[in-house]
Amino acid sequence: MLTTDSLKRLWIFSFDRTLTAAGACYAKARLHRVTRQFLEELAALPGHRVAVLSSRPLDDLVSRVPIEGIYLGGSCGTEWHIPGGESMTLSGKPKDMLMETRDALLPTLRAVADLPGVELEDRRWSAALHTQEANTKARQTLFARLAAVLKGWRVALYRNTTMVEIQFLPEITMAFGAQALCRFLGYRGDVVCAGSDENDATALRWALNQGGTALSLGRDPLVPGARPVVDVRSLARHVRDLAGIDEHHRTRMAGRRLCNAA
8 A cells, every 4th residue: 555655746637628538528528548548657656646636526527537546536526536445525514504505506596597508517516507508698698697696605606618617615626625635645745736727727726836736728827837738648748757657668557457457
């Protein structure tokens, strides 16, 4: 078993649009073959721990990342699947506060989402309004409705190109999830975070503040100091450079995987 003292680096990757194919349908999103390969390589490196963190519910995320030895954090790290079968979930006063807000707001959000092409997903810890099938007018109406109904509520709202997410407790961000994992591991060392949207940016900023590395999907970095990576192949190159995984190392690891599969 790897002890905290022997842990050299912690890698934390957002799932959607970071590890998936560009433009992938939300419901059908899976690991891109390129990202799956480097995740397997990292997970096999001595002294490295790897996590995939998402605002998706944990059971949804687990079904999409079928790689052994990886920490999986759902609902921004309020729920974790730990290698070996262990799990942890947010509890106590924070959970009570979150659920109180959820129960009060969810019926209103269902009404707000009653627009062509807009679909509401109840994530328990948050609500996601999917707009991939909505036209410009429906999106504009949705944003105006949200601005009106959320006024005065202590929540956080994050947008990306195909979704708006309302966090029922504003402290529950991707940075919260990254910190929760570090506390669980008792780890204060080198961290690499990779992400692609506003919520992910909270984790990237946190990693940089810890003296770590932030990899930002897209040509323009999400936060100052982050390294921009234009696509999953560029991400793979940066990750392998940081991890010291060269072609010889990759060939040797691929051979081991074939032997284990035989």
